[in-house]
Amino acid sequence: MSARVILVTGGNGGLGQAIARSFLDESADNQIWLGVRANRSKADALAAEFAGRCHCVELEVTQPESWKSAVSRILAQSRRLDVLVNNAGSHQDSLLANMTPGAWQQVLAINLDSVFHGCQAVLPTMIGQRHGRIVNIASLSALLAPMGQTNYAAAKAGVVALTQSLAKEVARIGITVNAVCPGYVETEALARMDAEERKAAAGRIPMRRFGKPEEVAAAVRFLACAKASYITGSTLKVDGGIL
Amino acid sequence: MHDVSDLKHRIKNMMVENLMLQVSVAEIDDDQALFGPGSLGLDSVDALQLVVALDKNFGLKVPDPAAAKVILQNVNTIAAAVQRHQTGGESRS
Numbered sequence: 001m002s003a004r005v006i007l008v009t010g011g012n013g014g015l016g017q018a019i020a021r022s023f024l025d026e027s028a029d030n031q032i033w034l035g036v037r038a039n040r041s042k043a044d045a046l047a048a049e050f051a052g053r054c055h056c057v058e059l060e061v062t063q064p065e066s067w068k069s070a071v072s073r074i075l076a077q078s079r080r081l082d083v084l085v086n087n088a089g090s091h092q093d094s095l096l097a098n099m100t101p102g103a104w105q106q107v108l109a110i111n112l113d114s115v116f117h118g119c120q121a122v123l124p125t126m127i128g129q130r131h132g133r134i135v136n137i138a139s140l141s142a143l144l145a146p147m148g149q150t151n152y153a154a155a156k157a158g159v160v161a162l163t164q165s166l167a168k169e170v171a172r173i174g175i176t177v178n179a180v181c182p183g184y185v186e187t188e189a190l191a192r193m194d195a196e197e198r199k200a201a202a203g204r205i206p207m208r209r210f211g212k213p214e215e216v217a218a219a220v221r222f223l224a225c226a227k228a229s230y231i232t233g234s235t236l237k238v239d240g241g242i243l
Numbered sequence: 244m245h246d247v248s249d250l251k252h253r254i255k256n257m258m259v260e261n262l263m264l265q266v267s268v269a270e271i272d273d274d275q276a277l278f279g280p281g282s283l284g285l286d287s288v289d290a291l292q293l294v295v296a297l298d299k300n301f302g303l304k305v306p307d308p309a310a311a312k313v314i315l316q317n318v319n320t321i322a323a324a325v326q327r328h329q330t331g332g333e334s335r336s
Contacts, residue, residue, distance in 0.1 A: 127295040130261075169288055172263070 003029030005078040006224070007070075009061050009118065010088035011036045011043040014187035015137065018213030019085055022221045024050055031078045035059030035070060035088065061088045061114035067121035075125065083133045083224045084122045086115045086159075091152040091189070104151045111155035115162055119177075123170070132175040133224040136163050137216075140183040140239050156181075160235050167233030176232035178223040183239025185211040207240035251322050253300075258318075261296045262289045273318045290315055297321070303328045 006023045010016040011034025020032050032054045034043040040056060047054045057073055060066040074081055089111045092103040115136050126132025138159040145153035160179050167177040184190060184201050190210060193201065202208060219238045222228055237243060255268040262285065264271075276282035278290070285293075293315060297303040303325050305311050314324040 124295050124298070127292055128299045169291075172288065173292060 003027060003031065004082040005031045005033070005074065005080050006083040006085065007033045007035060007057075007074060007081060007122070008085040008087055009035035009059060009114070010137075011046075011056065012040050013042075013087070015182070015185065015213045015216055016085075016087045017042055017046060018217040019087060019220050020046060020054065022214070022217035023083075023224075024054060026221060026225075028053070031055070033057050033070075033074050033078070035061065061086075061118065062109045064117045064121070067117050071121045071125065080129060081122055081125050082129075082131065083135070084118055085135045085137065085220055085224070086118050087137045088114055089137065089139075089156075091149065093148045093152065095148055096150045099151060107151035108155050108158075111152065112158040112162070115159050119162075119166055123175075126175050127170070127173055130174045132170075133228075134163075134166070134175065134177040135220050135223050136177070136179045137220070138163070138179045138181045138235065140181050140237065140242060142179075142181055143235070143237070144243050163235065164233045171232055176223070176228065178228075178231060178233070179235045180216060180219050180223065181235055181237045181239065182216045183211060183237070183242050185213055185216055185238075187213060205240040205242055209240065211238060211240060247322060247326070250325060251318050254318050254321050254325070257296050257300055258293065261292050271318060273322075276317055277315055293321075297325070301325045301328065 004027070008016050008019050011020060016034065020034055023030050023032050030053065034047065034054065034056050036043045036056045036058065037060060043056050047056050057070045058066070059070040071081065090107065092107055094103065119134060122132065122134070136159050139152070139156040141149050141153040142156035142160045145157070163177050163179040170177065184205060190198070202210065216238050219236050223231060223236065251273055252268065255271045258264060258271070259266070259268055271283065277285045290311060294305045294311060297305060305314055314320055
């Protein structure tokens with residue numbers, strides 16, 4: 001496995017950390033960049049643990065200028081960019097009747113606009129290399145939209161559609177674009193559920209357990225690997241068999 | 244004059260390699276349209292690749308679609324833009 005340069009957004013979150021660790025395990029030569037904002041203690045800790053191989057870069061994913069600056073910094077140090085994992089996201093759940101326009105716009109910006117800006121920022125580099133892997137973290141909510149998540153489900157469905165469309169645009173250039181749809185995974189979002197909600201959620205999963213971040217990370221790593229070269233525009237569910 | 248024909252040859256070579264064209268460098272005329280009916284048959288994805296390749300190979304930035312429409316008409320127009328850039332006449336964005 002040759003050395004690769006990988007950018008993972010949402011690098012301070014549980015899933016981002018697991019994805020980064022997966023790529024760090026893949027090859028001792030891989031260079032991992034974690035896109036982070038003000039809340040970055042876990043990302044800093046991972047960068048310290050893998051000094052010289054894992055780095056943090058300031059990145060406000062909703063801002064094109066921030067993307068430009070982050071990609072420039074990565075290229076200045078690592079000279080190339082092979083993989084982008086658009087992982088940053090958040091949700092503000094409520095019934096649509098009660099949802100503020102701000103909650104709608106913010107969730108669309110963080111979950112969908114960010115993917116647009118990220119892809120646009122890395123494409124010139126990947127086109128120049130005639131090689132690249134983009135993996136977008138969508139959600140099971142994109143395919144099976146639950147009540148209370150009109151904003152999040154719409155954003156993640158948009159990510160799936162963007163993935164399919166962009167995959168067609170860049171297929172001939174050697175760039176693949178795929179989406180991963182995690183179901184219920186043991187991350188910060190799940191930790192916020194109370195016991196009753198967790199029990200109800202687990203009851204909907206045929207495997208009768210929540211996923212581990214490492215299990216989602218394995219899917220990301222597969223879609224980003226050299227052997228997945230003929231897979232593009234696909235949506236890979238990692239959900240314990242819900243759908 | 245020798246420089247210009249050498250530049251056009253490099254541009255054609257770049258096009259054939261980057262766009263994986265099924266024609267040889269010798270088969271591309273200097274004034275042959277790149278897009279549209281009766282052209283070389285390039286499409287918008289090819290244009291995107293050309294923009295990146297021009298930046299990478301010649302340092303020529305094509306800042307927006309309007310500029311691309313002017314510059315990417317044929318090999319002659321591309322060569323002229325590269326020459327303007329190399330002599331300082333093309334602004335870099």
